[in-house]
Amino acid sequence: MKRLLIIMACLWFGSLQAQDWQDSFEDALALANEQNKPVVLVFSGSDWCGPCIRLKRGILDSEDFSAYAKDHYVLYNADFPRKKKNQLPEHKLNENKSLFTEYNPKGYFPLVVVMDKDQKVLGKTGFNRKASPQDYIALLDGFVK
Known part of the structure; x- marks a missing residue:
């Protein structure tokens, strides 16, 4: 019973983390317009790109970034996994390809694009392994201001 409660708590916590990332770019834009927030669009290769994986683990999944992003950004991940087991549904892959184009x-991975609610690009960046979550937040905020 205790084991079941632990598993359920982990799933519940995981679902809270996942709520910050929008399921579609269209949803992200709608939320950005509704809440007057910038969109952070992340291009990643979640199962093959080492820097993408480090960006996710070290910055995007950190408590500091997650808490800040919840109040300041709308997040969308345009992922391009290569492993068969991680393939996206066709509609999502097509949406990501369109965003990629x-x-x-230039096909950079990872690439983080910050844009306003009207899709005007405010800035682009990649991953700096020496950056802390706070450094990354400051960088993204610098594009918005």
């Missing part, structure tokens, strides 16, 4: 024509 428009916002990441």
Whole structure:
């Protein structure tokens, strides 16, 4: 019984973390317009790109970034996994490819694009392994101001 409660608590906590990331770019834009927040669009290769994985683990999944982002950004991850077991549904892959063509024509991974609610690009960045979550927040905020 105790084991079941622990598993359920982990799943519940995981679902709280996942709520910050929008399921579609369209949803992200709608929320950005509703809440007057910038969109943080992340291009990643979640199962093959080492810097993408480090960005996610070290910055994006950190408590500091998650808490700050919840109040200041709308988040969308345009992921491009390669492993068969991680493949995205076709509609999501097509949406990500469209975003890739428009916002990441040079094919950088990871690439983080900050844009306003009207899709005007305010700034782009990648991953700096020496950056803390607070440094990354300051960098993204610098694009918005």
